[in-house]
Amino acid sequence: MKRDILLEKTEIFVKSILEGDSSGHDWWHIHRVRTLGLMIAKSEGADLFLVELAALLHDIDDWKLAGNGTEEQKAKNWLRSNSVEPQIIERISTIIEGVSFKGAGVNTSTNDLECKVLQDADRLDAIGAIGIARTFAYGGSRGRGIYDPGIPPEMHTDFENYKKSNAPTINHFYEKLLLLKDQMQTTSGRALAEQRHEFMLRFLDQFYTEWNVMECNGM
Numbered sequence: 001m002k003r004d005i006l007l008e009k010t011e012i013f014v015k016s017i018l019e020g021d022s023s024g025h026d027w028w029h030i031h032r033v034r035t036l037g038l039m040i041a042k043s044e045g046a047d048l049f050l051v052e053l054a055a056l057l058h059d060i061d062d063w064k065l066a067g068n069g070t071e072e073q074k075a076k077n078w079l080r081s082n083s084v085e086p087q088i089i090e091r092i093s094t095i096i097e098g099v100s101f102k103g104a105g106v107n108t109s110t111n112d113l114e115c116k117v118l119q120d121a122d123r124l125d126a127i128g129a130i131g132i133a134r135t136f137a138y139g140g141s142r143g144r145g146i147y148d149p150g151i152p153p154e155m156h157t158d159f160e161n162y163k164k165s166n167a168p169t170i171n172h173f174y175e176k177l178l179l180l181k182d183q184m185q186t187t188s189g190r191a192l193a194e195q196r197h198e199f200m201l202r203f204l205d206q207f208y209t210e211w212n213v214m215e216c217n218g219m
Helices: 003-018 027-044 048-057 074-081 086-097 113-124 128-141 159-164 169-175 187-216
Strands: none
Touching (some): 003 048, 027 048, 027 113, 048 074, 048 086, 074 086, 086 113, 113 187, 128 169
C-alpha cells in the first residue's frame, strides 16, 4: 500500500476511536501532536513518514484510555490488517512505546531520533495553555479534585505507582508538567517548551493568589 493512502486510512481509523473522547486525548490532540511532530522532524532530520504514522497511532492503546487500565494491541493489529511490512510495524511500535511519561523518577530518554521527535511533540501538547486545559479535562474525567493543600505532590519512582495516582489535578503540574521542559530531547522541542513552561508558572501564580484570597476570607 502506498504510504499516503496508509496515512489517510489511519487518520480515519484513529478518528473513529478517539473523536468522542473528553479526557484531553481526543482526535484534536492527535492532530496537534502530528503537526508538532512533523515540524520538529523536519528541523531534526527525522523520517517524516515514521513520525506521522506513529503520531496518528500513539494513543489508541494508551493505558489511560483502555477500560482495564492496560495497553492493548489496536495499533499493531491495524498495521497488520493493512499489510504493512513487519519491520515498519516494529519501528512504529518501538517509537510509540518510548513516548509516554512514566513518572518523575523514571528515565524515558531514548537514542531513537523518531522517538525523540514524537516524545517531544506529545509532551509539548501537555504543557502551556492547551496542556493546562487538557490536564483539568483529564482530572475531571477521572473524578479528581482541583486542589487540596493537604495532599502534597508525589515524585513517583515507578510506572505502576504513577498509573495508580488519584491526586488532585494541581499536583499533576509538579508531578509531571513542570518537569517536561527539561526533558525535551530535541533542539526544536526545547525552544518550543520555554514559553509554554513560563505560561504554566504564571497560571499557578494566579491560581494560588486567588486560592489564598479564599483562604483569608475563611471560605
